[in-house]
Structure formats: C-alpha cells, structure tokens
Amino acid sequence: MFLAPEGDEAEIADAAAAFLSDALPIERLHAPDCADMDASLRALLGEMGWFALALPEARGGSGLTAVEHALFFREVGRQCGPIDILAQALAANLCSSAERREALVAGAKGVAMLVADGDCWRLLGSHEAELGLLVTPEDASLYSLADAACEDRAALDPANSLRVVSALPDPLESREGEQLWQLGQLGAAAMLVGIGEAALDLIVDYAKVRETFGRPIGAYQAVRHACADMAIRTEAARAQLWYASTALKESRGDASAHIDAAKHLANEAAMGSADANIQLHGGIGVTDEHDAHLLLKHALLLTRIFGSKRGLLSRLLHARLED
Amino acid sequence: MDLRYSDEDIAFRARAREWLKDNVPQERRPASGKAASQFDRDWQGKLFENGWAGVAWPKEYGGLGLSGLQQVIWYEELSRAHAPAQHISTAYVAQMHAGPTVMARGTEEQRAFHLPRILSGKSLWCQGFSEPNAGSDLAALKTKGTVDGDTIIVNGAKMWTTDAAHADFMELLIRTDPDSQRHKGLTWLICDMTTPGIDIKPIRTMLQDDHVNMVFFDDVRIPLANVVGEVGGGWSTALATLSFERGLGFIADQLELFERVGRAIELAGTVRLDDGRLAIEHDDIAQRLASIKADTMAIRAMTLAEITETDRTGEPGPKGSMMKLMVTTTHKALSQLVGEFLGWGFMEFDGDRATNPWTHDYLWSWVFSIAGGTNEIQREITADRVLELPKAR
Ligand SMILES: Cc1cc2nc3c(=O)[nH]c(=O)nc-3n(C[C@H](O)[C@H](O)[C@H](O)COP(=O)(O)OP(=O)(O)OC[C@H]3O[C@@H](n4cnc5c(N)ncnc54)[C@H](O)[C@@H]3O)c2cc1C
Numbered sequence: 001m002f003l004a005p006e007g008d009e010a011e012i013a014d015a016a017a018a019f020l021s022d023a024l025p026i027e028r029l030h031a032p033d034c035a036d037m038d039a040s041l042r043a044l045l046g047e048m049g050w051f052a053l054a055l056p057e058a059r060g061g062s063g064l065t066a067v068e069h070a071l072f073f074r075e076v077g078r079q080c081g082p083i084d085i086l087a088q089a090l091a092a093n094l095c096s097s098a099e100r101r102e103a104l105v106a107g108a109k110g111v112a113m114l115v116a117d118g119d120c121w122r123l124l125g126s127h128e129a130e131l132g133l134l135v136t137p138e139d140a141s142l143y144s145l146a147d148a149a150c151e152d153r154a155a156l157d158p159a160n161s162l163r164v165v166s167a168l169p170d171p172l173e174s175r176e177g178e179q180l181w182q183l184g185q186l187g188a189a190a191m192l193v194g195i196g197e198a199a200l201d202l203i204v205d206y207a208k209v210r211e212t213f214g215r216p217i218g219a220y221q222a223v224r225h226a227c228a229d230m231a232i233r234t235e236a237a238r239a240q241l242w243y244a245s246t247a248l249k250e251s252r253g254d255a256s257a258h259i260d261a262a263k264h265l266a267n268e269a270a271m272g273s274a275d276a277n278i279q280l281h282g283g284i285g286v287t288d289e290h291d292a293h294l295l296l297k298h299a300l301l302l303t304r305i306f307g308s309k310r311g312l313l314s315r316l317l318h319a320r321l322e323d
Numbered sequence: 324m325d326l327r328y329s330d331e332d333i334a335f336r337a338r339a340r341e342w343l344k345d346n347v348p349q350e351r352r353p354a355s356g357k358a359a360s361q362f363d364r365d366w367q368g369k370l371f372e373n374g375w376a377g378v379a380w381p382k383e384y385g386g387l388g389l390s391g392l393q394q395v396i397w398y399e400e401l402s403r404a405h406a407p408a409q410h411i412s413t414a415y416v417a418q419m420h421a422g423p424t425v426m427a428r429g430t431e432e433q434r435a436f437h438l439p440r441i442l443s444g445k446s447l448w449c450q451g452f453s454e455p456n457a458g459s460d461l462a463a464l465k466t467k468g469t470v471d472g473d474t475i476i477v478n479g480a481k482m483w484t485t486d487a488a489h490a491d492f493m494e495l496l497i498r499t500d501p502d503s504q505r506h507k508g509l510t511w512l513i514c515d516m517t518t519p520g521i522d523i524k525p526i527r528t529m530l531q532d533d534h535v536n537m538v539f540f541d542d543v544r545i546p547l548a549n550v551v552g553e554v555g556g557g558w559s560t561a562l563a564t565l566s567f568e569r570g571l572g573f574i575a576d577q578l579e580l581f582e583r584v585g586r587a588i589e590l591a592g593t594v595r596l597d598d599g600r601l602a603i604e605h606d607d608i609a610q611r612l613a614s615i616k617a618d619t620m621a622i623r624a625m626t627l628a629e630i631t632e633t634d635r636t637g638e639p640g641p642k643g644s645m646m647k648l649m650v651t652t653t654h655k656a657l658s659q660l661v662g663e664f665l666g667w668g669f670m671e672f673d674g675d676r677a678t679n680p681w682t683h684d685y686l687w688s689w690v691f692s693i694a695g696g697t698n699e700i701q702r703e704i705t706a707d708r709v710l711e712l713p714k715a716r
Contacts, residue, residue, distance in 0.1 A: 001332075001392055002635075003324055003628035067324050204710050219713040224706035225699070231709055232645045236621035243624035246324045261617040313613035317588065317603075321620070323328070323336065323399070 003242045005071060012053075012068050016075040019048060026079045026198075029294050035161040036126035037084040039110065046107020051089045054183055060098070060105055069183060070190040070245035077194025080159045080298040083305070084125035086187040087113040090180050091133045094140050096173060104131075114143065114165065115305055123150060123163040124301070131172070132165070135306075140180040141171035157297040181306065182256060185263045186245050188306040192266035193241050195299045196234040199270075199277035202291065203227060206281060223280055230273045237262070237269035257319035264312040270299040328392075335389070336396045342373065343404035352407050354675035355532055360413040360447060360489035366406075367414045367444025376442040377422075384426055384438045391630040395574065402579040409575035410687070411676060413486045417441045417448040420567040421494050425513075428552045428560050433513065437492070449490035451481040451514065451538060452561065458483070459700050461496075462505040462558070466540060468497040468512070470547065470554065475499065475512065477520075477543040483694070487523050487536040490516050495545075496561050499554055509557030511564070513549040520544070530686045531674030568695050570629075570643035576691075577626050577650050580657070581619040583684070587661050588612050590681075594664055602664035611660050618653045625649065641708045644701040651691040651698060658685035 005013050023044055028034050037045070045051060054069040055061020062068075069089070076085055088104060091111040095101035103109040112125025114134040123132060123145075132143045148165050155162035204227060207218030217223045244262035247255040274296035278285040285292045303309075328336070348366060353359045370376045379394040380386020387393075398409075409415060422441040425433055440446040457464040466479030477497055487493070493514040500508030514521075520543035525533035552560035591602040591612060602608050625646060633639050661681045662669050669682055676683040692698045706712045 001326055001328060001627060002631050003326075003624065004632060005324065009324065204712065207712055216713040218706075219715050221699075221703070221715055224710075224712050224715055225702040227710055227712065228645075228648075228702040228705035231705060232649055235642070235645055236618065236625060236649060239624040239628050240617075240621040242324055242628065243326065243620075246326045249324075250326055252326065258620065261620045264614070264617045265621050310610070313610045313617070316616055317609055317613040323396075 003239065003246070005067075005242075009067060009071060012064070013071040013075065016050070016072045017078070019050075020075050020079050020081065024076075024079045024081050026291055026294060029080060029158045029291075030289065034158060035082065035155065036112075036128075036159075037082045037088070037110065038126055039128050042084075042088065042107040042110050042126075042128075044107070045085065045088075046105060049105075050085075051092050051107060052105045053089065055093055055105065060102060061092070066183065066186055066245040066248040067242075070186050070241055073187040073190035074194040074197075074241075077191030077298075077302075078198045080195070080294050081191070082125065082160050083113050083301065084111065084129060084160070086184065086191070087111040087125055087129075087133045089187070090135060090140070090184055091131060091142055093183060094133070094142055094173065094175055094180055096175075100172075111142075112145065113305065114168075117164070119166075121165040121168065123165050124160045124305075127161070132168070134168075134171075135180050135184050137178055137181045139174055139176045141174040143168050143171050157301045158294060159298045160301060178256060182248055182259050185259045185306040186241070186248065188302050189237075189241055189244070189259070189263045189266035192263075192270035192299060192302050193234065193237050195295050195302070196230070196237060196266070196270040196273040199273035199292070199295050200227070200230045200234055202295075203230070203277045203280050210282075217280070226276050226280060230269075230276055233265075233269040233272055237265040240265050252322060254320065254322045257316060257321055260307060260312045260316050260319070263307045264309065264316065267303040267307075267309065267312075270295075271303060274299045328396075332390075332393060332396060335393050336400060339375070339397055339400040340404070342375070343400055343406060346373070347404045347406045351675075351677040352411075354673075354677065355534070357489070360486070363407070363413045364444040364447065366412075367418070367442075371443040376444075380422070380426070380438075380442070384434060385442045391634045392627070395578065395626060395630055398575045398578045399581075401575070402582045408579065408676070410579075410691075413447050413489045414444060416450050416485070416490070416494070417446060417492075419572045420450070420564050421448040421492070423567040424494065424511075424560065424564045425551060427563055428511075430548075430551075432548070433551065437513070440491075446491040447486065447489055448492045448494060449484050449487045449516075450564075451484050451487075451493045451495040452564075453483045454480060455482045455537075459697060461561070462509075464496060464498060464509070466495075466497045467501065468499040468510055468545075470499060471544075473547045474544045475510070475547060475550075475554075477512075477514075477540045477545060479540050481538040481540075483526075484523075484536045484538045485534055485694070487516070487538050488525065488533075492516060493538070494564060496557055499557075503555075506558040508555055509561070510554050511551045511557040511560035512545050513551060514543070514545055515549075518543050518545065528690075530683065530690070531672070565696070566639060566643065569647050569701075570639040572695065573647055573650050574626060574630075576654070577622050577646070580650065580654060581623050584612070584616045584619045584657055587657060588616070590661065591664060594666065596664065596666075605664075608660070608664055611656075615653060615657050615660065618649070618656075622646075622649055622653060644696075644704040645709065647695065648698055648701045648705070651688070654684070654691055655688040658688050661685070 052061040057063030110129035112129040244258035377386030382388035495514040
C-alpha cells in the first residue's frame with residue numbers, strides 16, 4: 001500500500017507539467033480565439049503520446065493505467081486545459097476500429113465532448129473536431145459531427161467554446177459499461193484538483209508580497225486561515241483522487257464509489273479554492289487580466305460534467321466499501 | 324501507487340477480527356470515576372496479555388513491531404467490533420503520546436521502567452502542559468521548578484489536566500530557569516502522581532463530567548532522573564509529545580468516524596420526522612450524510628497516505644494539523660446533523676456515552692476542536708509549516 005506518486009508515476013507527472021506549461025500555458029487564455037484544442041495542439045499532444053496513457057498496449061496505447069491518466073489530467077487542469085483533451089483520450093479508449101483509434105491517438109482527427117441537456121446536447125470543444133463523444137454511466141458513443149445541427153453560443157469559460165446540438169446521427173460506435181464514464185470522472189476530478197492547487201498557489205504567492213497596513217496580507221489571520229482551509233480541502237480531494245484512481249487500476253469492487261467521492265470532493269475543493277482565491281486577491285482578483293477568473297470558470301464547467309453534486313451524493317449514500 | 328495489502332496484513336486483519344469477536348467487553352464501560360479507569364486498565368491489560376498491545380511499537384520495548392499500516396488495520400477492526408472508544412479512554416495519553424515520548428527521548432532506565440507498564444495498562448498517564456494563562460500560547464507557562472541537589476522542587480498550577488485523578492504519572496512541563504523567556508528554560512519531567520504536595524481539583528464540564536482538573540503543586544520534589552531530554556531543553560521534548568498527539572493521536576478517531584457515519588446513515592433510515600417520512604427520505608439530510616461520508620473516505624485516504632509514507636521514511640510529515648482540522652470539523656458536522664434528525668431522544672443525556680453516544684459525540688465536538696491545540700491554532704500551524712506564509716505571531 002502506498003498512496004503518493006512514485007518512480008515512473010512521478011516522472012510522468014513531471015514530464016506532463018513541463019510539457020503543458022510550455023504547450024498550453026494558462027496565459028494563452030488572455031489572447032483572443034484561445035478556446036479549445038486546435039489541430040496543431042492536438043497533433044503535438046498526439047505526437048507525445050498523451051492521448052494513449054490509459055490505453056492497453058495491445059491496442060496501440062502506452063499500457064499505463066488510471067493512475068497515470070489522473071496524474072496527467074491534474075496537470076492539464078492546472079493550465080485550464082480544454083475538455084477536448086479528455087474527450088480525445090476517452091474516445092481513443094472507446095474505438096474498436098484500429099484505423100480510427102490510430103488517428104485519434106495520433107491527434108490526426110479531433111473529438112469534442114457531448115453532454116446531454118434536456119432534448120438537446122451541449123458540445124464542448126474545437127470546431128475543427130470531426131467527432132463528438134457522449135459518455136453516460138451506462139455507455140459511451142462516438143458520433144460524426146459532419147452533419148450534426150450545431151449552433152454557437154457565447155461561452156462563459158474562455159477555455160472551451162460552447163455549442164448546442166439539436167440532432168445527432170446514429171453513433172459511429174458505442175460501448176456499454178461504466179469504464180469510460182469512470183475514466184472521464186477521474187480525468188475531470190483530476191483537472192479540478194489541479195485547478196484547486198493552482199488557485200492555492202496563486203493566493204499563497206500573492207499573500208507573501210501584497211502589503212496592507214505595513215504588513216503582508218499573509219500575516220493576517222483572516223487570510224492565513226482561509227488559505228489553510230483551501231489547503232486542507234485540496235489535500236483531501238487529492239488523497240481521495242489517488243485512492244480512487246488506484247482502486248480503478250486494481251479493479252476493486254468499490255472503485256466506482258471511490259471515484260464518485262473523488263469527483264464530489266474535487267468539485268467542492270476546486271470551487272471553494274477558486275472562489276476564495278478571487279476574494280483574497282481583492283480588486284485585482286476580479287480583473288480580466290488575472291488568471292483567477294479563468295480557474296473559477298473552468299472549474300464551473302468541470303463540475304457540470306461526469307457527475308455533479310446531487311447525482312454523486314445519491315449514489316454514494318448507500319455505496320458499500322471494501323477494506 | 325497501490326492499495327494492496329500484503330499477505331501479512333490480510334492475515335493480521337483476520338486474526339484481529341477473530342480475536343475481537345470473542346473478546347470485546349460485553350459490559351458497558353462505566354461513565355466515570357475509578358470504575359471507569361479500572362475498566363480501561365483491565366481492557367489494556369487484556370490486550371497486552373493476548374499480544375495486541377503496542378501494535379507499531381518496536382519489539383525491544385514490548386510492542387509487536389508491526390507497521391503503521393497494521394496499526395491502522397488494528398484500529399479499523401477495533402471500531403468495527405465496537406471495542407471501547409479510544410478518545411474517552413483514560414489510557415489515551417499513556418498509549419498515544421507519553422509512551423512514544425519516553426521511547427523517543429527517554430533514558431534507557433526510563434524506557435525499561437515505564438514502557439512495559441504503559442503497554443500492560445499498569446500505569447495511566449495525564450498531560451500537565453496547559454496552565455490558566457498558557458493554553459494556545461503554551462510557552463507562556465509559569466509553573467516553576469528549582470533544582471535542589473538531585474531533585475527539582477515544583478511550585479505552580481496546571482489546568483485542564485484530563486484524568487489527573489486516575490493517572491499514575493504526568494507529563495509535566497515546567498520552567499526551570501526563572502529568568503528564561505518563552506521556549507527557553509523549560510523542562511519536561513515524569514511526575515509520579517503520588518508524590519506529596521500534589522492537589523487535584525476537578526473542573527465540571529458541559530459534558531456533565533469531572534474528567535478535567537486543576538492540579539496544584541506545592542513544593543513537590545521530583546528526582547532529576549525523571550527529566551526526559553535535557554534540563555532547560557523541555558520545549559524540544561514537548562514538541563515531540565505534541566507531534567505524537569497531533570499526528571498519531573487521532574488515528575483511532577479518524578477511522579472510527581468512518582464507521583460512525585455508516586451508523587448515522589442506518590439510524591436515519593429508522594427515525595421518522597414530524598411529517599411522517601424517514602429522515603433519510605429527506606433530500607437535504609441524505610445529501611449531507613453522503614457528503615460527510617465522502618469526507619470520511621477522504622480522511623481515510625489521507626490517513627493511509629500519511630501512514631504508508633511514514634512507514635517508508637520513518638518520520639511523520641507536517642500534515643498532522645491538517646488532519647486534525649479535517650477530523651474535528653467532520654466530527655462536528657456529523658454530530659450536528661444527527662442532532663437535527665434524532666428528535667427528542669437527543670435531548671436525553673445523563674453524561675454517559677454508553678446511553679446516548681450521539682449527544683455525547685456532539686458535546687465532545689468542542690473538546691475535539693479545543694483540546695490538543697484549537698482549530699484556530701491548527702490553521703496557524705498549517706499556514707506556517709505547510710504554506711510557509713509570513714508569520715502572524
Ligand atoms: C476538555 C479539555 C481537555 C483538555 N485536556 C488537556 C490535558 O489533558 N492536558 C493539557 O495540558 N491541556 C489540556 N487541555 C487544554 C487545551 O490544550 C487548551 O484548552 C487549548 O490549547 C486552548 O488553550 P486555552 O484554553 O488557554 O485557550 P486560549 O489560548 O485562551 O484561546 C482562546 C481562543 O483564542 C483563540 N486563539 C488563541 N491564540 C490564537 C492565535 N494566535 N490565533 C488565532 N486564534 C487564537 C483560540 O483558538 C481560542 O478560540 C484540554 C482542554 C479541554 C477543553
């Protein structure tokens with residue numbers, strides 16, 4: 001039993017952090033037309049093999065596990081990476097056609113994320129994406145977007161564009177079971193943990209240098225204690241994320257309960273930290289040029305996919321857990 | 324990362340479960356008085372005789388020499404088996420921090436004398452750190468010690484000393500250098516509670532008990548040989564004690580919380596509210612219970628992460644304060660919620676945890692968030708040591 005990244009896991013996390021801070025820095029979101037994963041970023045990520053982390057070797061993947069998947073998406077979250085990255089990785093897992101799978105793993109073809117919304121669907125991701133992925137706790141389906149009726153909507157979150165889809169064709173392929181949902185939950189939870197960590201880092205750094213009344217604000221307890229609470233909630237969400245991704249890797253019977261808990265804790269920790277981070281920055285925290293609102297808006301989006309509060313908690317209430 | 328238990332871990336859990344099934348005391352623990360401490364001594368003695376005491380203590384000091392993870396397994400099995408609760412046991416201080424402090428900082432003679440007595444339940448300990456004017460600010464303590472030949476003469480008063488009336492020994496922190504300030508000039512002593520000149524006055528609490536006390540020292544002579552660490556170096560020994568208290572001290576409660584939330588969910592499935600529906604059928608109650616359950620899952624994950632890390636490095640990290648905050652706030656949220664749906668039964672309380680554990684836990688939530696360093700102080704420590712923010716003090 002061990003519950004912290006070690007050895008190869010830590011190396012992969014470090015490599016992902018270095019690569020993403022270069023290829024996908026959060027600062028990009030201050031420029032125009034910054035939403036989504038465009039074709040060149042997709043090709044770059046594909047070249048590095050990042051879409052194939054949790055894909056078995058026999059199917060052209062790296063043969064790594066849910067743990068590396070979570071470690072990677074936590075780094076994606078720290079940079080407010082677009083949700084298309086997760087859609088692409090999940091779709092590569094879904095594909096039974098080798099040809100399509102290779103194109104997805106290589107980033108040659110793009111995938112956007114579909115989310116049910118009443119009679120319609122919401123579409124998150126690049127206009128360059130040819131495919132849409134819809135994942136539910138019961139099954140997952142891949143659609144061609146070529147003829148789908150899509151309508152652009154103004155998006156709150158600069159990291160992802162937002163469309164409404166009123167009709168979808170028959171899926172290109174589908175798979176039953178909760179496997180993709182679980183990987184999606186872990187990916188989204190990991191991104192949220194990354195956002196919580198990024199928000200905490202921002203305010204801790206600022207609290208050391210911003211002075212009022214002749215002292216750094218980090219010396220005031222109203223600030224210190226709020227930071228301590230952020231740190232605790234983030235730590236709890238991270239510990240549960242490690243537990244849950246390892247439980248999935250080891251195919252434990254209670255993995256889905258641990259994943260639900262991980263998503264719930266990540267939802268709460270990220271929203272709490274993103275909120276407090278803005279407040280504790282004062283006026284600068286509400287400006288467009290600051291990263292604080294980017295973290296909040298992306299967290300809002302992520303809390304809406306792969307399980308939000310009510311659904312997660314009602315599944316969790318009577319869930320049985322193993323030793 | 325992995326969640327697998329070794330074959331030894333699995334066998335250990337099975338043995339523990341089997342033994343506890345037949346050996347957990349069936350009779351209620353008396354709520355207070357000598358009968359309560361005798362019960363605790365007997366239970367600890369039984370654990371010792373049957374080879375269950377000091378799971379993670381080294382073999383050379385009479386422990387089982389097992390891993391921190393096996394210690395966790397043991398606590399999990401204890402709470403599942405409804406064994407006597409750790410946090411109200413009068414053996415708590417001895418097991419959780421006095422023993423470990425003597426082990427880490429004591430002399431060979433001190434270890435040889437005290438550790439077997441602690442493990443077998445023969446000696447109970449109390450903690451004489453806080454004073455009327457030194458709680459959060461422990462380094463403001465004034466109880467005075469004067470070295471006289473091979474003894475130290477102690478004068479002053481300690482406050483909030485839990486179970487002083489039952490304890491055989493005290494962790495006594497005093498100022499031996501009258502000119503010293505703050506953290507300097509302190510000394511950590513083993514005080515035999517039968518020494519002449521000690522007077523114990525109980526303080527009645529909101530839990531309707533007399534467990535905490537004021538302890539007065541009037542020319543109490545303690546052998547110099549009872550100093551743990553150096554004369555004048557007591558702060559360093561005290562920090563070791565506090566790190567055991569805040570680190571390992573809450574493990575049993577952390578894991579018990581996980582069991583307790585399951586019992587609360589069961590309870591909510593049996594209690595009818597005014598509108599005739601079961602408590603669990605109310606969305607807000609069900610949601611809050613599930614959210615607390617998620618928190619206890621995270622607490623367990625944090626505990627396992629911390630313990631398995633410590634098993635490798637040999638040293639606990641700086642996260643004990645975060646753990647204590649997480650545990651005390653979750654404990655409070657759970658007992659508050661149960662109080663909301665339990666109805667009038669919650670208002671019946673005779674001071675005995677055995678009759679009404681939920682009300683006792685509710686009242687205990689303030690003990691939890693104040694004793695052992697308040698939640699505000701734990702936030703301070705987290706801000707200082709984990710986040711390295713500028714000092715407030
Ligand atoms: C039931 C019980 C059992 C106890 N058992 C023992 C025992 O066995 N042995 C022992 O030695 N002690 C024991 N204690 C004492 C306990 O450790 C102290 O009560 C605690 O450390 C707080 O000290 P205080 O009561 O003097 O409160 P104070 O230090 O006076 O604090 C008052 C309030 O101010 C806040 N505060 C203080 N300083 C700061 C700061 N710097 N920043 C922000 N807020 C601050 C505190 O959080 C608290 O809310 C026990 C206490 C209780 C309630």
